[in-house]
Amino acid sequence: MKEYLTLADIQHDLRAGITTCEELVGHYLARIESNRHLNAFVEVYADEALSRAREVDARIHEDRAGRLAGMVLGVKDVLCHAGHGVQAGSHILDGYNSPFTATAVQRVLDEDAIVIGRQNCDEFAMGSSNESSYFGPVRNAADPDRVPGGSSGGSAAAVQAGLCHASLGSDTGGSVRQPAAFCNVVGLKPSYGRISRWGLLAYASSFDCVGPITKSVEDAALLLEVMAGPDEYDSTVSTREVPAYSQQLEWKGTARIGYLREAIESEAVEPAIRERTSMLLDQLREQGHVVEPIEMPLLHYYLPTYYILTTAEASSNLSRFDGVRYGHRSTEAKDLESLYKKSRTEGFGDEVRRRILLGTFVLSANYYDAYYTKAQRVRKLIKEETERLLTQYDFLVSPVTPTTAFRLGEKMDDPLQMYLADIFTVQANVVGAPAISVPNGTDAAGLPIGFQLMSRPFAEEHLLAFSNYLMDLINAAENA
Amino acid sequence: MKIDRETLQKIAHLARLEVKPEEEEALLASMENVLTWMEQLNELDTQGVEPLTHVTGEVNNWREDSGLNRLTREQALANAPSQDGTYIKVPKVIE
Numbered sequence: 001m002k003e004y005l006t007l008a009d010i011q012h013d014l015r016a017g018i019t020t021c022e023e024l025v026g027h028y029l030a031r032i033e034s035n036r037h038l039n040a041f042v043e044v045y046a047d048e049a050l051s052r053a054r055e056v057d058a059r060i061h062e063d064r065a066g067r068l069a070g071m072v073l074g075v076k077d078v079l080c081h082a083g084h085g086v087q088a089g090s091h092i093l094d095g096y097n098s099p100f101t102a103t104a105v106q107r108v109l110d111e112d113a114i115v116i117g118r119q120n121c122d123e124f125a126m127g128s129s130n131e132s133s134y135f136g137p138v139r140n141a142a143d144p145d146r147v148p149g150g151s152s153g154g155s156a157a158a159v160q161a162g163l164c165h166a167s168l169g170s171d172t173g174g175s176v177r178q179p180a181a182f183c184n185v186v187g188l189k190p191s192y193g194r195i196s197r198w199g200l201l202a203y204a205s206s207f208d209c210v211g212p213i214t215k216s217v218e219d220a221a222l223l224l225e226v227m228a229g230p231d232e233y234d235s236t237v238s239t240r241e242v243p244a245y246s247q248q249l250e251w252k253g254t255a256r257i258g259y260l261r262e263a264i265e266s267e268a269v270e271p272a273i274r275e276r277t278s279m280l281l282d283q284l285r286e287q288g289h290v291v292e293p294i295e296m297p298l299l300h301y302y303l304p305t306y307y308i309l310t311t312a313e314a315s316s317n318l319s320r321f322d323g324v325r326y327g328h329r330s331t332e333a334k335d336l337e338s339l340y341k342k343s344r345t346e347g348f349g350d351e352v353r354r355r356i357l358l359g360t361f362v363l364s365a366n367y368y369d370a371y372y373t374k375a376q377r378v379r380k381l382i383k384e385e386t387e388r389l390l391t392q393y394d395f396l397v398s399p400v401t402p403t404t405a406f407r408l409g410e411k412m413d414d415p416l417q418m419y420l421a422d423i424f425t426v427q428a429n430v431v432g433a434p435a436i437s438v439p440n441g442t443d444a445a446g447l448p449i450g451f452q453l454m455s456r457p458f459a460e461e462h463l464l465a466f467s468n469y470l471m472d473l474i475n476a477a478e479n480a
Numbered sequence: 481m482k483i484d485r486e487t488l489q490k491i492a493h494l495a496r497l498e499v500k501p502e503e504e505e506a507l508l509a510s511m512e513n514v515l516t517w518m519e520q521l522n523e524l525d526t527q528g529v530e531p532l533t534h535v536t537g538e539v540n541n542w543r544e545d546s547g548l549n550r551l552t553r554e555q556a557l558a559n560a561p562s563q564d565g566t567y568i569k570v571p572k573v574i575e
Contacts, residue, residue, distance in 0.1 A: 099551055099558065099559075100551075193535070206534075230541065233543075305521065324560075324568060325556075326559035326560060327559070328561075329561035329562065335573075336571055339571055341496050341497060341498050345497050354510060357492060358511060360494050361491050361511070362518075374521050374522070376531030377526035377530070377531050380529050380531065415513070415514060416513060416514065416517060432536055
């Protein structure tokens with residue numbers, strides 16, 4: 001089967017009768033089967049996807065198919081889908097069958113997307129390597145000894161390896177962009193509140209965003225357009241009108257681009273990444289864009305702020321997993337309190353337990369002001385610093401990650417080392433801005449490198465148009 | 481931040497989690513490490529800075545407050561580890 005970069009190409013061939021949805025699903029099912037070692041999917045809905053494919057084929061034939069007809073999607077194991085399991089890569093949700101469907105998933109289904117399965121991820125989306133999953137690690141298709149990134153590791157690896165056309169992931173501190181960078185695909189984190197969080201298993205509610213992982217900016221724009229917008233089931237979703245992102249992908253004019261000086265000078269960033277980033281910045285200058293170094297004096301404080309607030313929110317959100325109404329219940333419990341404690345202790349993995357304990361600590365009466373309130377104040381300062389920069393520049397850019405995909409097991413013993421993998425990505429979540437990761441070549445070993453762009457909140461149309469233009473520029477340079 | 485075993489057990493109780501005595505040392509070490517790293521924020525003067533509680537500036541986009549029953553009893557009970565068709569069952573609370 002031909003490798004399709006965009007849904008538009010697929011739809012062209014569907015209309016021309018060159019392929020069918022059934023054939024596409026069959027192709028992906030075979031790819032999933034021959035790539036079992038990647039461990040990208042937790043569950044595959046083979047029969048259901050095939051029968052839905054036949055339905056969509058019929059609608060295409062009758063010329064009444066939805067906008068996502070031909071789109072075969074994988075969904076990260078954090079989004080509810082009625083009648084299907086969802087367990088956030090955790091033992092604690094063993095056997096859980098969702099009675100309702102997440103708004104993001106419902107909207108893609110309404111446009112005739114086909115969901116082929118749910119994808120492996122770090123437990124409760126907490127991790128940067130997909131090694132904390134109860135279902136075991138996911139492997140990077142570029143090198144199976146290396147991680148795909150996380151927490152949407154299965155979602156990124158699945159698109160990378162051609163196991164589905166696109167994926168829906170979630171991004172709390174980089175969980176869509178960092179694996180996208182490690183796996184040579186496009187990952188978009190929209191503005192906070194752009195897509196409803198209804199039906200997204202919560203990690204840190206003031207940071208969590210649903211985001212697409214695709215092979216093209218065009219498809220990311222289309223998926224965002226379909227999923228975004230008001231939803232009466234989420235009071236934090238924005239009521240702003242949703243632009244037709246997919247129709248505004250042509251960039252015109254010059255952009256003002258600020259890049260983080262550290263990103264191309266710091267020893268902490270791998271030389272190949274610094275080099276690819278500088279090369280791209282030079283290209284942008286040659287194209288007439290304004291490219292200037294910027295200072296972010298608070299950079300050093302982004303990650304600690306992020307971890308205080310997200311562990312706090314997680315400790316609160318994850319209190320609902322108590323072994324009473326759903327999920328794993330310990331058989332060792334003697335009374336209600338031990339039922340809670342034993343079910344939770346058996347059900348959660350090490351990293352989740354550590355973050356719940358840290359979050360409980362920073363929210364406890366004696367330390368609330370010193371940690372939690374302090375971090376909320378610093379979050380305000382970071383937002384102000386970022387907003388100031390975004391009035392001077394259209395886009396703030398950096399590499400997505402300081403390193404390329406690391407080896408399995410390399411960072412599991414040291415949580416702080418793992419946390420640092422998100423150094424460039426957390427800012428967008430802390431301030432609620434949209435950001436995207438686009439593939440920017442590879443290092444000498446063939447490991448993918450990502451380039452990140454961030455724009456003002458709710459300026460996705462500019463971010464996507466410029467990213468689309470940028471990918472053309474990168475590809476032209478590659479092929480020159 | 482140094483935390484002792486007693487504090488760790490108190491926090492674990494608040495979080496309804498168990499920490500076995502043989503796990504305490506490693507967990508304390510990693511938590512202290514992270515907390516010390518978090519304390520870097522104390523280098524910043526935040527006097528007079530309002531804590532940020534809403535990211536977008538849009539607060540509470542509520543729907544009409546009307547009754548809405550999204551789940552039937554059967555659906556709500558379907559995932560319960562133990563239930564009797566009407567209620568979810570838990571170990572005896574009051575002797």
